Amino acid sequence: LHGSPLFINQNDEIVKLPRHRLSVDRDEASEHIVLTHVKHKPSVIAASSALSTYWDYLRFALSEATEVIFFGYSGFDNHLNILLRPYLNAKTLRVVEWSGAGEQQEREQYWESKLGQAVAVVRLDNVTEFVDW
Incomplete structure (x- = not known):
């Protein structure tokens, strides 16, 4: 639900980097991770289609559980x-x-x-x- 730094925007698409491509030298902001104050979390989630999709899956999983x-x-x-x-x-x-x-x-x-x-x-x-x- 908090996303991942592996999700990045590339050519108007969201792609997931292989773990070995993630490093501290990578100068790329991620819109697909939620590391913020609780009051900002809903807007960060809504702004990311990757995060929003995970929240949709959560609803589906909860309905089945x-x-x-x-x-x-x-x-x-x-x-x-x-x-x-x-x-x-x-x-x-x-x-x-x-x-x-x-x-x-x-x-x-x-x-x-x-x-x-x-x-x-x-x-x-x-x-x-x-x-x-």
Whole structure:
């Protein structure tokens, strides 16, 4: 969803560079990556047909999914939360997050406020140990 520096514009088309062609010496701006303040993300996404396409695929994937697991997501991207809400009503929701983020009840309330429904919050000392996919 954040795009990639490998996507560049070339002759009015978006092309994906092979990884070996990407270097710090490449003097080419990318319109197809979202590394900005949260309030600017929707306009950056809308300006890129590559990013917009990924968001379309996200909608399709959400419509097919029976469960959604949020891993490494802060909940701060309201544009994403708004997109997610209509798809989540009939799905099992889990959030995997670091155990130091707060108390269990507090975190469950936080996620319910962000996503509009009850969420199972899985809290781990090391989130990379999550294996219950």
